[in-house]
Amino acid sequence: MAGIIKISNLSYRYPDGTLGLNNVSFDVEEGETLVIIGANGTGKSTLFMNLMGILDGIGNIEIIGLPLNKINLKEIRQKMGMVFQNPDDQLFCPTVLDDVSFGPLNLGWDSSQAITASQKALALVDMEGYELRTSHHLSFGEKKRAAIATVLSMNPRILLLDEPTSGLDPRSVSKFINILYTLKFQRQTLLIVTHDIFLTQEIADRVLVFSEEKSPVAIGSYKEILNNYDLLLKNNLVHQHRHRHEEVVHEHEHRHGYMHEH
Amino acid sequence: MFKIVLPELLFMKSTDNLLESLDPRAKIVSYFAIVLCVVLTPITHLRDFALYFLLALAISFLSRITPKQILKKVCILIPFVLFVAMFVPFVKEGHICCSLEIGIFRLNVTYEGIWTFLNIMVKSSLSILLLVIASSTTTFPDFLKGMDLLHIPRLIIMLMSFMYRYIFVILDEARRLIRARSLRYFGSRYREQFRVLGYMIGVLFIRTFERAERIYHAMILRGFGGEIRSLKRFKLSYKDILFIIGTIVYLACIVSGLVHKIEHMKVNNTHLWQGL
Numbered sequence: 001m002a003g004i005i006k007i008s009n010l011s012y013r014y015p016d017g018t019l020g021l022n023n024v025s026f027d028v029e030e031g032e033t034l035v036i037i038g039a040n041g042t043g044k045s046t047l048f049m050n051l052m053g054i055l056d057g058i059g060n061i062e063i064i065g066l067p068l069n070k071i072n073l074k075e076i077r078q079k080m081g082m083v084f085q086n087p088d089d090q091l092f093c094p095t096v097l098d099d100v101s102f103g104p105l106n107l108g109w110d111s112s113q114a115i116t117a118s119q120k121a122l123a124l125v126d127m128e129g130y131e132l133r134t135s136h137h138l139s140f141g142e143k144k145r146a147a148i149a150t151v152l153s154m155n156p157r158i159l160l161l162d163e164p165t166s167g168l169d170p171r172s173v174s175k176f177i178n179i180l181y182t183l184k185f186q187r188q189t190l191l192i193v194t195h196d197i198f199l200t201q202e203i204a205d206r207v208l209v210f211s212e213e214k215s216p217v218a219i220g221s222y223k224e225i226l227n228n229y230d231l232l233l234k235n236n237l238v239h240q241h242r243h244r245h246e247e248v249v250h251e252h253e254h255r256h257g258y259m260h261e262h
Numbered sequence: 263m264f265k266i267v268l269p270e271l272l273f274m275k276s277t278d279n280l281l282e283s284l285d286p287r288a289k290i291v292s293y294f295a296i297v298l299c300v301v302l303t304p305i306t307h308l309r310d311f312a313l314y315f316l317l318a319l320a321i322s323f324l325s326r327i328t329p330k331q332i333l334k335k336v337c338i339l340i341p342f343v344l345f346v347a348m349f350v351p352f353v354k355e356g357h358i359c360c361s362l363e364i365g366i367f368r369l370n371v372t373y374e375g376i377w378t379f380l381n382i383m384v385k386s387s388l389s390i391l392l393l394v395i396a397s398s399t400t401t402f403p404d405f406l407k408g409m410d411l412l413h414i415p416r417l418i419i420m421l422m423s424f425m426y427r428y429i430f431v432i433l434d435e436a437r438r439l440i441r442a443r444s445l446r447y448f449g450s451r452y453r454e455q456f457r458v459l460g461y462m463i464g465v466l467f468i469r470t471f472e473r474a475e476r477i478y479h480a481m482i483l484r485g486f487g488g489e490i491r492s493l494k495r496f497k498l499s500y501k502d503i504l505f506i507i508g509t510i511v512y513l514a515c516i517v518s519g520l521v522h523k524i525e526h527m528k529v530n531n532t533h534l535w536q537g538l
Contacts, residue, residue, distance in 0.1 A: 054479050077483055089476040092427050094402050101493055106485030111493045136430050154484065 003027040003062075004158060004189050005051070010059030012043075012050055020046040021057055022214040030157075031187040033180075035200045035222070038210030039236035044193040045085070046214075048160050051191075052082050064157060078107060080158040081151030085166060087143035088136075096122070096138070096146050097131040103154040114153075121153035122146075125179050141172030148179065158189040165196050177202050197237065201226055211235050280501075281325040281399040286408025288502035292509040293396050299513045300388045305381040311388070313516050317509070318391045325399045335394045336387070343386040350382065351375035402426055407492040419490060428473070436466055 005028040012020040021043045028034050036044050049055040051063070053073045061068035063076050081103075084090045093099040100121055104114035122128055125145040130138070138146060144164065151159060164180075165173045180203050183190060194200060200207055200222060207225035209232075211217040218231055225231065232238040242251045281289070296317065303310050322332055356374030363369075400408070406419050439462045514520075 049479075052479075052483055054483070074485070077485065082483055084476065084480055086476070088431055089473065090480045092424065092477050092481065094427065097493070098403055102481075102486075102491075103484035105491035105493070106487065106489075111495060114493060136427065150484065 004030040004064055005191070006060070006062040007051075008060045010047075010050060010057050010061060012046055012055055012057030019214050020055070021050065024059070024215055026208060026216055026219055028158075028189060028191060030189055032205045033184055033190040033192065033203055034206050034208060035192045035194060035204035036208045036210060037195060037197070037200055037225075037237060039195070039212060042210040042212055042235075043214040044210055045162055047210075048082060048162055048191075048193060051160065052077065052080070078154065079156055080160065081154055081156035082160040083147050083151055083162065083164065085163040087140070087147040090147040090150055091135040091138075091143060093135060095131070096127070096133050096135055096149075099135050099146065100131075100149045100153045103150060107154060117153045117155065118149070121149040124152055124182060125149045126175065141168055141175065144168060144172070144176065145179065152183075158191065159183065161190065161192045163194055163196075164192060165194065165199050173199070195237065197226065209235055209237070279324070279326040279399065281321065281395070283501070284399075284505055285496050285498050285502040286400050286404045287411050287496065287498065288505050289396060289400055290405070290408050290412060292506055293392050295510055295513055296392055297389050299517055300385050303517070305377055305384065310516050311384055314388055315391075317512055318388060318395070321392070322395050325395050327395065327398050331398065332391070332394055335398075336390055339390045339394075340387060343383065343390070347379050347382040347386075350379045354378050403492055404494065404496075406490060407494065407496065410490045411496060416488060416490065423490075424474075424477070428470075428477075431473070432466070432470055435469055436462075439466060 007027070008025045010021055010024040014020050024043075024047060036047070038044050046055065050057045051061060051068070053068055053076065064079050066072040066076055068076060091099045093102055097115075097118055100118040101114040104117045105111075109117065119128070119131070122130060125148050127142065127145055127149060130142070130146070135143070135146065148159075148161075148164075161180075165176055168176060177199065180190065180192075184203065190203075192199070192203065204222040206219060207222050208216050209218045209225060212235070217235060218225060218228070229238065242249055296314065300311070300314050303314075305311075322329075351371045352369045352375065354372050354375035356372035358370045359373050359376060360371050361368055362371065396405075402423075406423055409419050409422075410416065443458060443462065
């Protein structure tokens with residue numbers, strides 16, 4: 001399998017001097033689902049911003065064989081789409097169809113092509129019939145799905161999803177996981193940033209753990225990573241607080257969203 | 263109130279009708295011409311305003327929007343104008359028409375004030391009527407595309423587009439801030455309250471600014487290069503040309519005083535006929 005994304009020695013510092021990324025290196029294979037987990041502020045979203053060329057870090061990034069630079073930026077953005085954490089940032093047009101067709105139209109597709117692609121993308125996220133709905137009147141779960149459609153309509157080879165399940169109710173999460181499975185079965189390359197261990201367990205082929213030093217500390221299959229209790233504990237993905245098992249309330253370290261026995 | 267009223271007022275779609283099928287450019291040019299004439303006509307030409315009103319009625323007939331729908335929207339907007347204009351008869355200096363005594367206060371109503379009040383109300387009502395018809399027969403994206411095709415600066419169009427889209431989000435944010443404040447507010451001096459209000463405005467500004475940045479990123483990641491693209495392709499048809507020409511000819515007749523002349527001729531003819 002060919003590495004569709006190759007990152008080597010990527011570092012980024014924010015204008016105020018805060019370290020965003022520290023010497024990040026890893027590859028992503030075509031068609032795989034890589035879930036990036038880490039505590040808050042470990043640089044996961046900063047990594048996505050660097051991959052999309054919004055932030056300009058030091059190091060080498062190669063996407064679909066193209067080095068990330070100003071010359072290739074447009075082509076890379078056509079082939080790699082990003083879904084933001086907050087769907088209100090992604091949906092800025094008056095209607096869902098306008099939002100979903102925004103990308104295709106800006107790629108220079110004609111109206112009929114853009115409409116076909118948009119309808120296909122909306123069908124994929126189970127939102128057929130929402131075309132003329134007003135974007136800001138949708139529920140949060142619907143907004144999240146519409147936000148994915150806005151990127152899928154551009155037919156990208158790689159999809160980056162920033163905290164896709166945050167703020168969703170359980171039913172919306174399960175709908176979302178179904179969508180991700182559909183994409184996975186279509187051999188779509190997926191990069192997902194999350195702290196949702198349940199989602200990771202459900203969808204990941206490989207898992208990359210980001211440490212508080214803003215760099216990856218481990219990469220491996222989801223079984224290897226999620227069963228490495230010490231790794232998760234060290235990287236703040238395992239917590240200790242009081243919780244309940246039936247009628248017994250007690251305290252010990254545990255992984256959120258990960259069922260365990262006593 | 264905003265949550266219910268604003269979406270209703272701004273650019274909703276009505277049923278298929280002739281006016282809706284017109285190119286947005288034709289509508290923008292025609293409405294702009296009408297509003298311009300209405301604004302520039304002196305209030306003393308009341309007959310001209312009646313003719314403008316007739317034109318607005320004819321357009322609303324073409325739009326096939328029910329009078330109830332129009333009235334409902336007009337009635338929401340008129341009070342705002344009324345609120346601004348209601349003080350004018352008391353404030354404007356001039357010849358006193360009558361006086362109102364409220365307790366120890368004496369308010370003088372002037373003729374000039376009444377005329378200014380009428381001027382504001384008549385012109386605003388006509389403009390609002392046209393705005394309501396325009397917004398009920400043109401979707402907002404079409405309206406923006408029409409403005410773009412008329413070479414209105416893109417910056418203005420983008421600002422309008424974002425204002426329409428994000429006013430609700432910002433109102434929601436403002437509402438959340440107000441709620442958070444009121445839940446922790448147990449009475450304090452006015453000075454303290456103003457200080458908190460200042461913080462809230464600052465926070466709202468920063469949040470809005472940051473959101474604007476994120477939206478811009480979302481746009482450029484989807485290929486945005488400054489050009490507004492729409493799914494619809496607009497082409498001026500003979501209907502659009504007829505609509506523009508018809509409106510402008512009608513306006514020209516009013517503005518040039520041709521209507522008065524024709525009326526005068528009729529009177530003369532009558533005299534002539536009677537003389538014969």
